[in-house]
Amino acid sequence: MKGIGTDIIEIKRIKQLNHRERFIHKLLSEEEFRLYQSFQHEKRQNEFLAGRWAAKEALYKALGSYCDGKSYKDFSIMNDERGKPYLLSPTIESVHISISHCENYAVAFVIWA
Template sequence: MIRGIGLDIVDTDRIRTLYGRKPAFARRILTAGELDRFETLSPGRRTEYLAGRFAAKEALAKALGCGIGKELSFQDAAILSDERGKPSVIFTSREKPKNGIFHVSITHTKTAAAAQVIWETE
């Protein structure tokens, strides 16, 4: 049964500007595991990665029905990829919803990053 669907799109120029003005922005959005991957990327690819993770976490919050804020922060979940590149949600400091499976898709263009999260239960 689908419990929630979230979709988000973000302008990559906005993310590039925010990160350029304040590099700590990446640490606010990314967990330690995500930062490890982020630091191995080229500057152009870093913007895509950061924008994609931002969009995915916003989409996750929408799927959960709570938004980013008091109930879910950017640090409460990591969006990590497996060896084939498939992203998945790993809750870091928030109790995972019971029986939850989260399907994540992230895409990029030259100007935008978008993500969709589907929260499914039995």
Template sequence: MIKGIGIDLIELDRIAQSLKNSDRLAKRVLTENELEIFYSFPLETRKVEFLAGRFAAKEAFAKAVGSGIGKLSFQDMEILPQEGNAPVFRATGYQHNRIFISITHSRDYAAAQVVIEADNTMHN
């Protein structure tokens, strides 16, 4: 059973401008594991895409949950690549849910969609 659906879109320019000043946004949005991946990219454009995609995905998750960022921390959500580089979303307190995620980039935008499915084996 679907518990929530969320989507978010962000301009890459906004992220690029923020990164020109400092990496504060990256440290706020990304977990330690995600930061390790972020810092491994040699090209600034790839760093922007990565951070924007993670930002959009975490915002989309918060929308799917219905709480928004604020009640959820960016640090409570993590998106790491699995086999074939497909992103896998994990969130504290949502281990008993299946979380489907899609992240995409264009020249100007990053977008993400999240679907949260309740675990049918859970009995309430």
């Protein structure tokens, strides 16, 4: 195993952001932003943003120095047809991502094997 990372965030922190648009454009890749825009309800948008924030924090922890000089936008996490998250870009072999949320929290776990 090359690295592991985990992160958890309260969804209400996303809901209460003062500079939401700036945060969104610093966090999401173009592909993720298109997916975010497809959600009709603010609740689902907040869950998505919290999940991506947690996933990218966990990704940074797992990948360590590989992330030096890279921003969150440089990483694009998408979902396959069954909903499983995966790292679309950059292409890094053996990165496994899990994202989950409940009413109050989003959590993510990343393994780089």
